Amino acid sequence: MNPARRKSDSDRATGSPWEIVKRLGPAIGACLLLPWGTGAWAQKSQVDPPVPSLRPVTAAQAEALGAYVREMRVRNPLGDEDGVAWSMINIACQDRVAALQYAIIASHTPFADPVIMESTNDLEALELHLLDLLYLAEFDAASINIAGPLITEQVLVLPDGRILEDEPDFRYWSYHHGVVLNVEGEIKVLDLSIGDAPVDIETWWRSFVSPDVTCTHAVEEDYQETWSYWLSVFSSWTPKFKPTYECAYTLTPIFTGRWDQDMNVSQVADAPDTLLVQSDAFRTLLLRDHGLILPDEEIPHVLSLYHGKTLDDLCDVVDLKICATGKP
Numbered sequence: 001m002n003p004a005r006r007k008s009d010s011d012r013a014t015g016s017p018w019e020i021v022k023r024l025g026p027a028i029g030a031c032l033l034l035p036w037g038t039g040a041w042a043q044k045s046q047v048d049p050p051v052p053s054l055r056p057v058t059a060a061q062a063e064a065l066g067a068y069v070r071e072m073r074v075r076n077p078l079g080d081e082d083g084v085a086w087s088m089i090n091i092a093c094q095d096r097v098a099a100l101q102y103a104i105i106a107s108h109t110p111f112a113d114p115v116i117m118e119s120t121n122d123l124e125a126l127e128l129h130l131l132d133l134l135y136l137a138e139f140d141a142a143s144i145n146i147a148g149p150l151i152t153e154q155v156l157v158l159p160d161g162r163i164l165e166d167e168p169d170f171r172y173w174s175y176h177h178g179v180v181l182n183v184e185g186e187i188k189v190l191d192l193s194i195g196d197a198p199v200d201i202e203t204w205w206r207s208f209v210s211p212d213v214t215c216t217h218a219v220e221e222d223y224q225e226t227w228s229y230w231l232s233v234f235s236s237w238t239p240k241f242k243p244t245y246e247c248a249y250t251l252t253p254i255f256t257g258r259w260d261q262d263m264n265v266s267q268v269a270d271a272p273d274t275l276l277v278q279s280d281a282f283r284t285l286l287l288r289d290h291g292l293i294l295p296d297e298e299i300p301h302v303l304s305l306y307h308g309k310t311l312d313d314l315c316d317v318v319d320l321k322i323c324a325t326g327k328p
Helices: 003-011 018-022 059-069 093-104 122-134 202-203 220-235 265-291 296-301 309-316 319-327
Strands: 072-077 117-118 142-158 168-181 184-189 216-218 247-253 304-306
Touching: 059 093, 059 220, 072 265, 093 117, 093 122, 093 168, 093 265, 117 265, 122 265, 142 202, 142 220, 142 309, 168 220, 184 202, 202 216, 220 247, 265 296, 265 304, 309 319
Parallel strands: 072 117, 216 247
Antiparallel strands: 142 168, 142 247, 142 304, 168 184
């Protein structure tokens, strides 16, 4: 991956032909830092955040789509090809989202051979290809972006139904990304680490936070505050402000993480390379932590059970500055 290329692509101004396709809502400004406050976290946004326009599918269609795109393949220019380790949750989530969204818009019924996604350095050709796919797409998708105290215990479930409860993995991170569909008029999250069927948004975010945390659908400014705050906390920096929401999420158009962002073509271009490495890393994790070697075709079918944890739980295993001062 070329970091400069990705930054240039994600930060460029809107106004390309992509505007025709992504049904862009009102652009939202940059992060607004607020003075530190001592009140309780807010629970509900005072304004209605934007929601991408998505054509609805039935629950049965959505589950069938989930089962089909699970089998997608990623390939690099050398011809290396692999499936996707959907349960590698807190590493390269942006790349998994890009791959899943690509597979969705490339899917057509009746489902047949798996979607193949190839990495490329030709961003101009890729953008035209994506625009063609979007124009002809049978299914719509968008992004969900969440920031907060994401702390969870992950238990892997093997394709044969075995649950690896003996060695759960403790995960924590400050932000995460996923894919959403319109399922019979309700925006739901298609998370293939959970299953083929989309789940409602609250069910999804409750997988990653403790029971006392509420995640709020927020406008971009409020989301960025929360994102900045928890990035600082989990990096053992001292936050300069307290955000409005303890946990916040946004819904943004496909291949984006912000409403003021154009289609992130370079993310799509680089995703196959990243996911090839990630699938190998997941095999290493299975062997190192569980003594397992699974057939290649089973890697995309490993699922996860999640149990949200508290900051106190985190402080039992990680020494962060916030552990000395208590929960904010």
